[in-house]
Ligand SMILES: CSC[C@H]1O[C@H](OP(=O)(O)O)[C@H](O)[C@@H]1O
């Protein structure tokens with residue numbers, strides 16, 4: 001065993017709080033990247049420490065483009081989170097991935113264009129691999145927990161991350177489905193997953209299908225009221241999934257067999273003497289393990 005587990009849950013549309021945490025309190029966490037989306041609910045569940053952050057803030061105040069992704073991941077790292085389960089609503093490009101189903105995403109195509117995507121930059125340059133952008137081990141736990149929660153689960157799927165906030169045109173929807181082979185679409189998992197990798201936190205993405213996007217001949221345009229109704233009907237599965245996580249992960253953890261927790265081992269390019277102390281100071285939580 002190399003350390004203790006702390007589970008982080010990022011709640012997406014429809015999931016703004018969770019129940020059942022012992023010693024629960026909402027905590028304000030300051031980061032060098034600004035304020036996170038909201039205070040973070042911390043406590044323990046089944047004896048395992050947990051932190052819950054509503055991605056859009058309570059009351060849904062942040063749009064997909066304005067979610068403070070860097071502050072969110074930094075704040076979770078700062079609290080000691082080792083394993084993030086991201087919960088999101090998504091549209092589906094596959095007939096068999098029906099509204100209400102859960103997809104354990106394992107690949108992304110990042111089409112977002114207006115977001116800060118890295119903690120690194122001038123003064124401290126780093127390049128991590130995101131060839132396999134989610135943690136296989138955590139994804140398997142997410143799939144098992146979702147099944148335990150009674151959801152219909154698809155293990156594996158490619159998520160197209162779009163900028164939004166508008167939904168896709170019909171031509172875009174067909175391109176993503178027929179040409180690019182994507183399975184689901186959403187607006188938030190990028191750059192979240194990339195930042196989690198830079199912060200050496202294992203990351204799994206649980207996408208709850210709310211609609212068929214616009215490609216489906218029998219479903220027409222994406223209708224937000226239908227999305228909200230589907231979310232309402234499925235949020236109980238998401239809460240049950242979260243409740244099943246501590247029992248699956250346990251309180252102690254080994255090194256990640258996927259290497260997520262060592263992603264920065266050989267990633268930093270800037271020579272020690274050439275690093276900008278101000279940038280290095282901002283990386284205290286995210287990259288303190290390798291920057292010292
Ligand atoms: C409510 S429909 C569009 C909205 O829902 C998804 O949010 P999240 O990923 O946080 O669950 C999608 O990405 C859009 O932001």
Ligand SMILES: Nc1ncnc2[nH]cnc12
Nearest residue numbers: 089090091185186187213
């Ligand atoms: N069809 C869709 N496109 C983008 N984001 C979504 N979130 C839920 N449904 C979506």
